[in-house]
Amino acid sequence: MNEKLEPAPIAHAARAYQNYPGAQYELPTDGPERDRLALQYQIVKELFTNRIIYPPVELRDGDKVLDVGTGPGAWISDLASTSPAAKLQLVGIDIERRLFPNPPPPNAAFLVHSILSLPAEWDNTFALVNQRFLIIALTRAEWPVALKELYRVVRPGGWVQLVEPMVWDTRAGEEAG
16 A cells, blocks of 8 residues: 555634632543543443442431542432432532533532642532542642541441542552562
């Protein structure tokens, strides 16, 4: 095959990014990113046989559920659409509001907050706290702070659900040798 390949143009458009003070999150917060996050959510949901809650938690009427790093709110919206969830109080937080669903589910509120400093009045409040895919949003030093905050706002007997990919430290072998 001797056909000369013509170079294809590279499409480029300005993207919107968050500007929350001190935040490290470097991915965009616009329509294409909303679509990518929705696809990511569906893939993970299918990998876990359509389950979105993994611990053996029994949510009851009036329970409060927190989704941290909610982005477009896919997890909260999915939970809100299940019949027992109609009587739950759902809260999704993120450092950027541009991705929040509009309109939100009727039993859900979406607020701008950082995982590193959740409201003091949320102590021991939530029956379930969900946090997923913040591995690129937090530094190594921020993880202990974030986890402390999650466990502070979960009520006694409640659950913190963490969903993060496993990251291999490729330097481990080099340092050992």
